Amino acid sequence: MHTAPAFRPFAARGRWTIVAILVTLAAVSCGSVVLSIRATARSQHRAGVVVVAARQRTLAERYVKEVLLVRAGEQADPALTASLLDKSAHVLLAGGEAPSVNGDDDETALLPTSGRTVRAQLTQQQRLVRDLAATGSAILAHRPLSGVRLLAGEHVAARDPVERLRVLAALTANVALNAARTIATTSDRNVNQLITLQATVGGVGLLISLLLAWALVATTRRQTAHFRSLVTSSTDLVMVFRGARCRYVSQSVLRMLGRGEGELLGEGFSGLLHPDDRAHLAAMLASGEPAELVLRILNRFNEWRHLDAHVTDLRHDRHVRGIVLNARDVSERVRLEEELTRQAFHDGLTGLANRALFRDRLDQALARSVRSQELMSVLLVDLDGFKQVNDTLGHDSGDQLLQAVARRFDEVVRPADTLARLGGDEFALLLDGAGEAQAESVARRLIESVSKPLELDGRELSVNASVGVVVHLGGHGESDELIRHADIAMYAAKDAGGGAHRIFRASMAQEYGDMLELEHELRDAIERGELTLHYQPEIDLNSRRVVGVEALVRWESPRRGLVSPGEFIPVAEATGLIMPLGEIVLRDACRQTAQWRRDGLAGDSFVTWVNLSGRQLSAGGVSDIVRHALDEAGLPPSFLGLEVTETAIVPEGAAGDRARAELQELHDQGVRIAIDDFGTGFSSLGQLRRFPIDVIKVDRSFVQGIEHDARDAAITANLVTLAHALGLLAIAEGIESGGQLASVRELGCDLAQGFLFARPVPADELGKVLADGDFSSLIDAPAGVG
């Protein structure tokens, strides 16, 4: 906005108006003076004419007297009087010095007489003066008057010369006085006209001046109003500063801030500015250089308003005498920008920093550390069993849990620390200047903060968190490396059973580094569906028929080739990937079994066994997942068996109790339960009785040695006996030779499974195996043959 004119209501047009007023008044004054002078001159002239005309009468009468005196022999000089008459008559007409008559008369200066009528009268007077003088001379010379030729048209009837002379004198005096009277009346009239003219000129001048002044005032008022309306109605914010003090703020400023003028004028304005902006504004006001600056100022509600201001120096403008700030309220734009920035660098769910911002902060901290050699710690936090919550309670609950956890974490950290959510249930924390002890303390507090029950949809639940800590000792460092190390430490924590923290050690890198890599690939594999199920038949050694299958997960990695479950299942368990993996296995197994059933390949006693990991059990919610899988496939529960490890169901405490309760629940509904790797754990028989179990599985390690190792044979025998004593079935797995088969049969095993019968095969191939169905020849073959 161009401000300057707004502050100059008297500029340009106004100045010319003032000049016009002054010129008019001056012209009127000059006119008046000129008219006055002329009027005065005329009065003087009139007075002179009257005096001289009156003197003509005196002279004419004296001339008559002197002629009579001379004729009577007395002493007189009529000729002089005649010449005075003639001279005066000439002066009256043509102007000049009228002669003095008695010596005591003033000489009177006259102007030439103007006006046709008066000039005619005075010319006639001249003629009459000459007629008078001629007549007088003729009388004195005793010449007959008939010889005197009269010039002025007189027809004097009188015969008496003296009477004739007196008539002529009377005519002379009369015409002179008439002329004087005419001059007097015309100049009176003129003076009146002059006065009228003067008054008119003065009046008109005054009128014009008044009109101009009125126009000026109107213009000024209009311009002022215009300026005011510009300033007040426009959204432009205008402030005028003199020195550091605010002298003027427009209405729009008051409106924007919701504050009164009193709060802003003087020092008030600066007081409401953001402390960071005060020095900047002060510098701008001191220099007056045209500049753009952004100011933050508190409004009535103590919110920051952002002003985009332009500085104009009008200190030398006498209408302003200050520095003008034209500003726009850009708060909305700034807010939008901040919001966009926040969205780009913050996690939408929890409001915490996101991965990008965390990386940025970490990079900055590392850069500082190169110089300052300052310590820092990075903590990675993963929630144990979060997936479970997400799947059993729904995504909304999962989101709420994450938000609740974020709040808990936020209470633990200092404002200076950067708490971020990297994705999923993974959080990160950057502690500037924190060494190992401090980082451990924070890690403990983080774990503790979420172990206290969280309220979620009216349910209370607690979460375990695993924390990996890496300490950077100052100097050069790579953020990637730090995060990777923290990740490894976190695996170590998870590997230790979760709910704990571990500090990264160089020795962990080897141990967990490979695992980490495998995890990433496994995660991708699950998403891409690279994991498939193979099924291995289980044979009833009495009926010699296939009574079930064990579902075995198989990972054909494009990079690694076939990956052994023994290799990736521990990783999946340590990282929590076992949850999605286990679910996939359950779903697929149930669906496939239902299909076989529909195809008539699976009889009523057929059971598909699925392995449940200890992690899955301890996380809770497994019964829901199982039921869901069964429902989805439309499979009766009795067709599904769950193989659980001894270690998963033995632990005391909440996790163990929950696992057992869930298994019991499933068992009650008809789901079969088998104890896998029985005998490797340390469960007591007493505990075993409390478990809802149908089958005991004899671990392959015993089967492998059963032929040659008496101890393995003895253990196997005991296990079978125990199973039967408890009313359970015993199944031997890993049967690879006829000898092994013979041995387990001998020891009383009810069921068997192994390469001897069939390798694990894809579902479609298994169909054939089931259709063939009879392993009699194999089982009845003598031992050692195979």
Add this chain to the structure above:
Amino acid sequence: MWRARAHIELACVAVTAAALCLALSGCGVATRAGAQPAARSVRVTERDFRISGPRTLTAGNVRLDVENQGPDQHELLVARVGGSATLPLRSDGLTVDEERIQAAEVGSLEPGAPGARRQLNLRLAPGRYVLFCNMSGHYLGGMHLDLVVR
């Protein structure tokens, strides 16, 4: 002179307001009432120092159109005279004694400026009249005209 000027300026101030009104209202033109229609119009001319006009007229209403051809001012008086054609003079011996002929005077025009044209309505009965100018010396200077009305 200062006094005269002060006077003028005082007048100037005093008249200002009036002049404003005057200037705004414009000059009114007075309408002259129509003169009474005369039966006859007779031309009479005055000049230094003679009166020209008809010497005889019939009785009745007559309007004299009087023109002063100058150069001096002139008046016009009309008096009915008896036997004598000369009029009585005042003691100065220069002007007619108007008081003595007052009864005989039938009409008059005040002194008029050179170039002026004026009318004088008369009801003339049969008789002898004199038209004359009685400014100082004019009568004796030749400004008289005898008129006979029948």
